[in-house]
Amino acid sequence: MYRSMFPRDIFAEMDRLQREIQQAFDIEPSIRGIGRGGFPALNIGSTPQSVELYAFIPGLDPDKIEVNLERGVLTIAGERSDSLSSKETKATVHINERFAGRFKRVLSLPEDVNPDGVSAQYRDGVLHISIKRNETSQPRRISVH
Template identity: 45%
Template sequence: MSNFYFPDDLFGEFDRLQRQMSSLFSGFPTSLRSGPLGAFPPVNIGSTDDTIEIVAFAPGLDPAAIDVSIDKGLLTISGERKPTAPQTREETRSYAQERFFGSFRRMIELPQTADPDKVQARYADGCLTISVGKREASKPRAITVQ
C-alpha cells in the first residue's frame, strides 16, 4: 500500500496549484529589471558596449518635477503627474479614465557593470532618457595573442 494520496482529478489539482502560485507571485515583477504591468512610467531598457540606456515614457511632466537617483544598484525615477483640467461641460460624467495622475516611483535594478558616477539624464518630447556608463573593467576589449 502506498503512503501517497492521488486525487481523482490530478489535472484539477495542478490547475489549483498553478492558480495559487500565480496569486502568490502576482504582485512581483516577472524579472528583476522590469515592473508590474501598468507601472508608470513604462520603460525600455537596453545597453551598448559603453552604456546602459533607460528610456522612460512620461509625457506631460515638468522635467524639474522628476527625480532620478541611484543607490546601491537601484535606479529610482519618481515624481508627480498633475491631473489635467477636463475640457468638457459640467454635466459630463466620466466613466473611464486611462491617463494616470498622482505620485509615482519606479525602481530599476541595474547590472553590476553600471557605474553610478557616470549618469546623464535628459527629458525631451515626453521621454526621459537616462544613460548609465559601464565600469571600465566590464567593457569588452581585445587581447593580443603573442
C-alpha cells in the same frame, strides 16, 4: 423587453478593477525581467559600454522628475497633476484613462554600472537615462604576438 441589471460600462469597470488588482500585486521589475502595467512605461537596453533606459512620461515638467541611483538601485519618481478634476474646469468626467498622481519605479541594475557615469535628458515626453559601465567590465581585444 430586455433590461440589463448592470450599468452600461460594466466591462470598463471590470477592466479598471483588474488593472488595479494586478498593479497591487506586481513585483518591482529588475533590468533582467520587466513587469508590465507600471507607470511610466519603460524600455531598457544595454550595450557593452552602457545601460540605456527610456521612460515615457509625457506632460511632465522636467523639474518634477526625480532620478536617484543608490547602491545599484535606480529610482524614477514624480507627480503628474490631473487636469480634468481641477476646480476651475468644473467638467463632468466620463472617461479618464490618463494616469495622474505620484509615481515611482524602482529598478535593480547590473553590478558593473558606474554610479558616476549617469546622465539624464527629458525631451518630448521621454526621459532618457544613460548609465556607463565600469571600464574594467567592458570587453577588450587582446593582441596575440
